[in-house]
Every structure is written in structure tokens, then in C-alpha cells.
Amino acid sequence: MDSNLAAGLAMIGAIGPGIGLGIGFSKAMEALGRNPEAAGAIFVPYILGLALTEAIGIYCLVVSLILIFAGG
Amino acid sequence: MARFAWVALITLAAIGALALFITTPPAEGASLIHVAIGGEKLLTVGSFEVTNSMVGAVLASLLLLAAAWYISRRSALIPHRLQSLLELPVEWVAGIVEGSTSRWRGYVALVIGLFLMILVANWIGLLPGVGTIGLKETVDGHEVVVPIVRPAAADLNFTLGLAIITFVVFVWWGVRINGPVGYLKELVGEPRYMAPLMLPIHLISELSRLVSLSMRLFGNVFAGEVLIATMLALTTATFFVLPFALFVPAIFLGLELLFGAVQAIVFALLTMTYITMAIAEHDGGHEPEQERREDHPESDTHSAASPA
Secondary structure, X not given: OHHHHHHHHHHHHHHHHHHHXXXXXXXXXXXXXXXXXXXXXXXXXXXXXXXXXXXXXXXXXXXXXHHHHOOO | OHHHXXXXXXXXXXXXHHHHHXXXXXXXXXXXXXXXXXXXXXXXXXXXXXXXXXXXXXXXXXXXXXXXHHHHXXXXXXXXXXXXXXXXXXXXXXXXXXXXXXXXXXXXXXXXXXXXXXXXXXXXXXXOOOOOOEEEEEEOOEEEEEEOOOOHHHOHHHXXXXXXXXXXXXXXXHHHHHHHHHHHHHHHOOOHHHHHHHHHHHHHHHHHHHHHHHHHHHHHHHHHHHHHHHHHHHHHHOOOOOHHHXXXXXXXXXXXXXXXXXXXXXXXXXXXXXXXXXXXXXXXXXXXXXXXXXXXXXXXXXXXXXXX
């Protein structure tokens, strides 16, 4: 019971990466709107940036999954 | 088209009627879903335990081997339909890697291999029957189904193994390009008197790549598994009230198709970027580098970002 509550609390940390992903995505779309020909050049840094931002949210997820499945 | 829609509706209704008979409400106290965080043991050969995620990984390897065997046997200069389908991802990833450094030929095979392996391993998890067909076993007093096949990336052992390969390769490239002394200098940092502070930071940042690579893939794929299992459990629980609720897990299956591909791209591109950073970290203008650039003038542009 306690570990389930802790797992829920751990997912509060997903707020930050959520905001960060939104900012990154909106900037990428702005860049695409300004210069549609640059879609190929934007793609790789965009995917990498989103992946690195998302990793922080995934850490929260892993912590809460460990708390649910392996915690006491 | 209309006939197809009727066939689909009748099939769906038949599946629903079947599900009515098969579905049994969970026993009192038992949880609605059962998802194990790691691979589960299927059988033991000597002291070697075969887990269901191993089955998934071997299945993905066999699929890729069969595709490679087919394409090497039957490839033609003018590709037929299946050949161009199989060549499409390879050419796409190779095109991206080509723009990274002038030495891209040294690691393009690793990047393509990682991409294809993770892609196939992820998409195997979406096939019907995977994760649902299994052996009945008794764990902690109540019966659970241990699936025979489990998507390989939903096991931390698989993703950590891939991340260790990536780690070894990019450290090897760094040592090879900069030399052992140059690599250590890179770890120590630029103002030499800051070394006691910077060395641990650099070491931790190198090692955190290992953790983040493996955890990202594992977390995404495992969360997808839990999501689909939860959605299936919820919709089978409400099946009597809302018969068409079976469409809901289908939406998430489509999403997982997208996420599986995205995570494969992310892992491959991060591998490429780490190797690119290890190569381009130190060369201001080595002689062989200059010569090679003249050979490939178009590969001068660095399309990869430099992540923190």
C-alpha cells in the first residue's frame, strides 16, 4: 500500500519532462513553419532532443514501476 | 469494401461471443492484470534458465536472419516489391548516418543493426498471441499465465546488453581517434587544475549514458506492455456493458506500433551521436581526416546534434 502511494508520488516528476517536450515540439514546429525545406535537417536533432528530455520522465516511470513490482 | 466491412463486423461479433464464454471474472483478491517486471523462467537446461524474453529476442534474430538470407539470395539490381520494402529502413538509416562524420562507414553497420533489432523485437510484442498465450503456473498462491514469448526490450537484460555494446563501441572509437592519452585528457578536462572536480563529473556522465540508454528503451516498452494489458483488462471487464469497448485497446496497439519504431530510431541515433561525439571531440585538423574529407566533400556537414 505504501509503495503504491510512493509510486504515484514518483510520477509527479513526469510534469517537468512533459513541459520540456511541449516546448521542444512547439519550437520544432515553428522552425518547420518558417523553413519547410529544413525538415530533414531538423528531424535528427529533434528526435534526439525529445529522447533526451523524455528520458527524465522514463526515470520516474522506472522508479514507480520498481516500487510497484519490486517494492515491499 | 462493403463486403469487407461485413466480414470484419461478423468476425468481431464472433470474437466477442467467444470472449463472453472464455472470460471469467478474476477471483476475489487477485489483481486484474499480471505483469512481471522481468523475464519469467520457462524451462531450465542444466543450470541455464530460458526466459520468455530470450524467446522473443531469438525470434527477432531469426526473423532478421531470414530476411537477410532472403535478400542476399534473391536481390536484383531492379528491386522487386519485397526487396525494396526490406531495403527501405536500411537505406534510410544509412542516409542519416552518412551525414554524421567522415568515418561513418566504420559504424554504420552497428547503427543499422541496432535499429533493425530493436524495431523487430518491439513489433513482435504487438503480434496477437504474444503475451497472452502461455503456460499456467502458480505464483504466490494464485494461478497466473506465464507467456511463452515476451518482447525482448521489456526485459532490462536485453536493453542493458545493447547499451553495453554501444558504450564499448563509443569508448573504443574515442580511444582509437584520440589515442589513450588523448581520451584521458578529454576525461580530465581543459583547465588541468580543475581535474579533481571534472574527472568524476565526466566519468559519471559517460556512465549515465549507459543507464539512460537502457532505461529509456526498457521503460518505454515495458510501460507499453502494462498499458495494453491494463486496457485489455478494463475492456474485458466492461465487455458486458459496452461490447464495442474492444476498439479501445486497438487504438493503443496502433500507438505502440509508432512508439516501437520511434524508440528504435532513438536508440540507433543516440548510438550514432555518441560515436560522432567521441570521434569529433578532439580533432582540430589531423592529416588523414583532411584527406578523407576531400574524398567525401558532401559528408562534411554534421547533422547530428550534440546532446548534453
